[in-house]
Amino acid sequence: MSGQNLSDGFFAAMENRRSYYGIKKECPISDAELEAIVKRCVKHSPTSFNMQSSRAVLLTGKHHELLWEKIAELSDKNTEDEGQKQAGRGKIEGCFKAGYGTVVFFEDQDVVNNWSKQMPMFEEGFKIWSEDAAGILHYTVWTALCANGLGATLQHYATLFKEAQGEVTSAFQLPSNWKCTAMMPFGTPAGPPGNPAHPKEFQDLDERVKTFLG
Ligand SMILES: Cc1cc2nc3c(=O)[nH]c(=O)nc-3n(C[C@H](O)[C@H](O)[C@H](O)COP(=O)(O)O)c2cc1C
Structure with missing residues (x-):
């Protein structure tokens, strides 16, 4: 395959990678293939100094259900307004669980922290670069899942609650x-991507984008 085709x-x-809020409890590939995709993304997504700080946990079946039950409980606990509570739970159950x-x-x-100790002049940098590496891994997994016929979204409940x-x-x-x-x-996508x-x-x-060519 030529370089042009690889780039295409x-x-x-x-x-093809988009945010899919409508997803079904179905998957066009096996759990073993899912695991292989996640491992390949973790292996080949770069980290600063190749420190390999990123981790990923793949959950399906009852484990996936348990995660979103816990997040739904936290959402209820952290939301006072009854309408917002219902909306939060509806989103968690309808779009994620x-x-x-x-x-x-x-x-x-x-x-x-070990890299920061070894190279204290980069202490602040290591924190930033770890977040950068996390973003790169989120993106590679997201893109790979969509390339395999899946729909996915990126959620930040660990920042929110x-x-x-700890949960x-x-x-x-x-x-x-x-x-x-x-x-x-x-x-598996239940509908088109994005929010209508x-x-x-x-x-x-x-x-x-600014260009200064030649
Ligand atoms: C760093 C980052 C954080 C995001 N956080 C969230 C989030 O917490 N919840 C959510 O539903 N979407 C989140 N998104 C998805 C964006 O809203 C979405 O990617 C963007 O609107 C473009 O739409 P697309 O993904 O369909 O291309 C995030 C995306 C990025 C890159």
Whole structure:
């Protein structure tokens, strides 16, 4: 395959990745294939100094259900207004728990802190680069899932609810030094991507990209 064709495939995968809020409890590929996709993304997504701080946990079946039950409980607990409580639960159950599985992402803080100790002049940098690496991994998994016929979204309940970090690590017996960076519920798409109330629009690229050629 020529370089041009490889590049075409890359951009096709990029453009095919979208946020799918309507997802079903179905999956066009096997759990073993899902696991292979997540592992491949973790292996090949770059990290600063190749410190390999990113972690991922793949949940399907009852484990996926348990995660979203816990998040729904936290949402109820942290929301006072009855209308907002219903809306929050509706979104969690209808858009996330309704899916086939979830990939939960973490950054291992022991790895980040050890690198900071070894190179104290980059202490602040390591925290930022760990978040950057997390974002890269979220993106590669998201793109790979969509390229395999799945729909997914990126959710930040561990940032929204302070108890979520402890709830997730204890429910799945994960190391406490794994800091949750995002949750990605996925499943076979139940409809088109995006939110129909807010169609995806693109800003003029000449306002966002400057070129100085030759
Ligand atoms: C860093 C980042 C954080 C995001 N956080 C959330 C989130 O917490 N909840 C959510 O529903 N979507 C979240 N999104 C999804 C964006 O809203 C979405 O990607 C954007 O509107 C473009 O739509 P698309 O994904 O369909 O291309 C996030 C995206 C990025 C890149």
